[in-house]
Amino acid sequence: MLQNLSGWHALVILAVVLLVFGAAKLPALAKSVGESVRILKAEVVEPETAPQKEHVAS
Secondary structure, three states: OHHHOOHHHHHHHHHHHHHHHOOOOHHHHHHHHHHHHHHHHHHHHHHHHOOOOOOOOO
């Protein structure tokens, strides 16, 4: 789906984002998205590093 995006598509999407959020709110929006991605990555990595419980056969 995203393979067919060209430079013109990106410019149109950027223009729509600017119109919806306004230029003043974009830095705050970018910071919020960055923090959300950072939190998501930390939550995804955390369960993998947790110690595994050994299964005891009875």
